[in-house]
Amino acid sequence: MLSTWKSEADCCEWSGVSCSNLTGHVIQLALFYKELRGNIDSSLCDLRHLSHLNLDGNNFEGSKIPECIGSLGQLRELSISDASIGGTIPRGLQNLSSLEYLDLGYNDLIVKDLEWISHLSSLRSLYLSGVNLRQAVDWQSSLSKAPHLSKIYLVDCDLISHHFNPASFVHTNSSKSLKVLSLAGNNLDSSILPWLSNVSNVLTGLYLGDNALEHIFPNTFSNMNSLESLSLDGNSLRHIPSDAFPNLCRLKSLSLRNNNFSGQLSDWIPQLSNLYHLDISSNFLSGKLPDCWGQLPSLRVLRLENNHFSGPIPNSVGTLNFLASIHLNSNNLSGNLPALMNSSYLLFIDFGQNNLTGKMPSWIGQYCHNLIGLRLQANRLHGSIPTNLCNLPHLQILDLSKNNLTGNIPHCFGNLNAMSNMTSMSPEISYNVSRNGIESSFMDTAMLSWKGAYVEYRKNLRFMKTIDLSCNDLTGEIPSSIAALVALASLNLSRNHLKGCIPINMGQMERLESLDLSYNSLSGEIPISFSNLSFLSMLNLAFNNLSGKIPTGTQLQSFNASGYIGNQGLCGMPLTERCPEDGNSNLNPNNARDIDADGDDNLISFGFYASMALGFITGFWGVCGTLILKKSWRHFFFHFFENTYDWIYVQVAILKTKIKRRFQH
Numbered sequence: 001m002l003s004t005w006k007s008e009a010d011c012c013e014w015s016g017v018s019c020s021n022l023t024g025h026v027i028q029l030a031l032f033y034k035e036l037r038g039n040i041d042s043s044l045c046d047l048r049h050l051s052h053l054n055l056d057g058n059n060f061e062g063s064k065i066p067e068c069i070g071s072l073g074q075l076r077e078l079s080i081s082d083a084s085i086g087g088t089i090p091r092g093l094q095n096l097s098s099l100e101y102l103d104l105g106y107n108d109l110i111v112k113d114l115e116w117i118s119h120l121s122s123l124r125s126l127y128l129s130g131v132n133l134r135q136a137v138d139w140q141s142s143l144s145k146a147p148h149l150s151k152i153y154l155v156d157c158d159l160i161s162h163h164f165n166p167a168s169f170v171h172t173n174s175s176k177s178l179k180v181l182s183l184a185g186n187n188l189d190s191s192i193l194p195w196l197s198n199v200s201n202v203l204t205g206l207y208l209g210d211n212a213l214e215h216i217f218p219n220t221f222s223n224m225n226s227l228e229s230l231s232l233d234g235n236s237l238r239h240i241p242s243d244a245f246p247n248l249c250r251l252k253s254l255s256l257r258n259n260n261f262s263g264q265l266s267d268w269i270p271q272l273s274n275l276y277h278l279d280i281s282s283n284f285l286s287g288k289l290p291d292c293w294g295q296l297p298s299l300r301v302l303r304l305e306n307n308h309f310s311g312p313i314p315n316s317v318g319t320l321n322f323l324a325s326i327h328l329n330s331n332n333l334s335g336n337l338p339a340l341m342n343s344s345y346l347l348f349i350d351f352g353q354n355n356l357t358g359k360m361p362s363w364i365g366q367y368c369h370n371l372i373g374l375r376l377q378a379n380r381l382h383g384s385i386p387t388n389l390c391n392l393p394h395l396q397i398l399d400l401s402k403n404n405l406t407g408n409i410p411h412c413f414g415n416l417n418a419m420s421n422m423t424s425m426s427p428e429i430s431y432n433v434s435r436n437g438i439e440s441s442f443m444d445t446a447m448l449s450w451k452g453a454y455v456e457y458r459k460n461l462r463f464m465k466t467i468d469l470s471c472n473d474l475t476g477e478i479p480s481s482i483a484a485l486v487a488l489a490s491l492n493l494s495r496n497h498l499k500g501c502i503p504i505n506m507g508q509m510e511r512l513e514s515l516d517l518s519y520n521s522l523s524g525e526i527p528i529s530f531s532n533l534s535f536l537s538m539l540n541l542a543f544n545n546l547s548g549k550i551p552t553g554t555q556l557q558s559f560n561a562s563g564y565i566g567n568q569g570l571c572g573m574p575l576t577e578r579c580p581e582d583g584n585s586n587l588n589p590n591n592a593r594d595i596d597a598d599g600d601d602n603l604i605s606f607g608f609y610a611s612m613a614l615g616f617i618t619g620f621w622g623v624c625g626t627l628i629l630k631k632s633w634r635h636f637f638f639h640f641f642e643n644t645y646d647w648i649y650v651q652v653a654i655l656k657t658k659i660k661r662r663f664q665h
Helices: 040-046 066-073 091-095 115-119 139-144 190-199 316-318 363-367 387-391 411-415 458-464 482-483 505-508 529-530 606-629 631-664
Strands: 017-019 026-030 052-054 078-079 086-088 101-102 108-111 125-127 151-153 178-184 205-206 229-231 254-255 278-279 284-286 301-303 308-312 325-327 330-333 348-350 373-376 395-397 404-407 430-432 441-443 446-450 451-455 466-468 490-492 499-501 514-516 522-526 536-542 545-547 568-570
Touching: 066 091, 066 446, 091 115, 115 139, 139 190, 373 446, 387 411, 395 446, 395 482, 411 482, 446 466, 446 490, 482 505, 505 529
Parallel strands: 026 052, 052 078, 078 101, 086 108, 101 125, 125 151, 151 178, 178 205, 205 229, 229 254, 254 278, 278 301, 284 308, 301 325, 308 330, 325 348, 348 373, 373 395, 395 466, 466 490, 490 514, 499 522, 514 536, 522 545, 545 568
Antiparallel strands: 017 026, 430 441, 446 451
16 A cells, blocks of 8 residues: 555645645645554654544554644544544544544544533534443543534443533533434433433434333433434333334334333324334234325335234225335234335335235235345245246245245246346445435345345345245246346245256356255256356255265265255265265165265274284294294294295305306306
């Protein structure tokens, strides 16, 4: 990175260095994530005109920020996050009266108080996430004295409630500048809420996730008329009073997931008519879903999964014209799938693991042309798979497993563009639910079956391309057109009634990492083209009617033999049955010699070595023991060897003499 930093060149041409066009002074150093190491040298402070300094993501090996940093009076942005700096924050930092942006997050700094922040009269954005603030007493008072603070991020700072002093705010007017406050990932309990109710009257984003909140007081958020995004997920909340969210007419995003809510879904939801994003997943809510969704016309994201809801899905869900993602999976919902024909913006549908019945609806393929993910797994759906699913060009996650589907796999599956295009990739399945400068967006997540286990995908969800039709009553052959899905990473057709041969061109699906065709009635040989599946790490062909030799010279021999069992005609490694062309026509495992995984003959066992040892002992002591006990035999034995030695010596000497005479003549 420093290859351009040469003394003979103008430093303004160096990589990461910017200079003023008027004065030529260095005004910016942008050296973030450049693998720099060592100390931050104090000579940095000679750059008196520096206004922006970014050293994020380097490794300064625990060294301190130079004390002279306070002399950089024109510094407006200072960012040294995730850079392995240590020690204390220099007191001179409070002299940076022009500083507007400060990020020292995710370092090993020792911070005993935040009083120095109150001297930063121009500070607007403060990021100290990941810095241990356990020793910082009355930190909220210090923050309140910075008059222009607009954004405060104190995530994962080990803040605790008994260092919190709400009394210091009793007579303090609400902030006129603070818009975003994130205190997520600390140890704060509900005693913080009275302070929050007065912290700011222009607050637009409040994030209190992963704390120790146990209850919400009435009117806690009544003064937050500008609030647009509220996160209370990952706490221990059991109940929210119906008047908890009065006057929140601008609220766009509400996350209450992973708490201890029980009972029925509260009647305060219709009050939040401007919601874009509602997440109350992973709680203990029960009863029927309220039929009030028509009163949330702006809703983009609805997540109610992992609860105990029962009964039918209300028809009013179908009135959500702007819905992009709906997750109602892992409940006890029954009845038919709701009609979502009006939700043309849908990207992800997950109704899996319920008790839904009826046929697979045709409206999905007719109206949801933007759909990326469809999960209807573990329900009681019946009928055939609609062929118009093939009209979904962006579909890359299809899970219809564990239903009662019948009929054939549609031949048109080869037309699923997103799964057949190696270069195409869906954008992040995310939704912007913020405005007016809030840096918040919602990224979709999903539980997907991957190599026999369920895995939650977040950022990598966009890369997943998978089809799971397992555990149904599908019949017919595997369509050869499915081999056109060359970008597919996982294919599971197990536990159906499929017959016929495995398509010989399936080996062109080079991106396959997981393939499960077990428990069907497939016949014929394993295609030679399987040798092209170089990414394959999980293969299960067990319990079919496959025959012939397992293709050799590929990774197919590296898989466990359990992936091939139940196919009486299969032979070759890793199975114990040898093939006729390997020199043994007897394929009966009861008569054939067993070859273990290391290639050793199983007959060379413990008994073999024991017999060999016994024979050696018997022969050795049978001769040597007799010679020790019988003196006459011992004399005869040694005389015999002496005479034999003499005879051999004489014969060799005569032979040498004859050869010598022959060469002399």
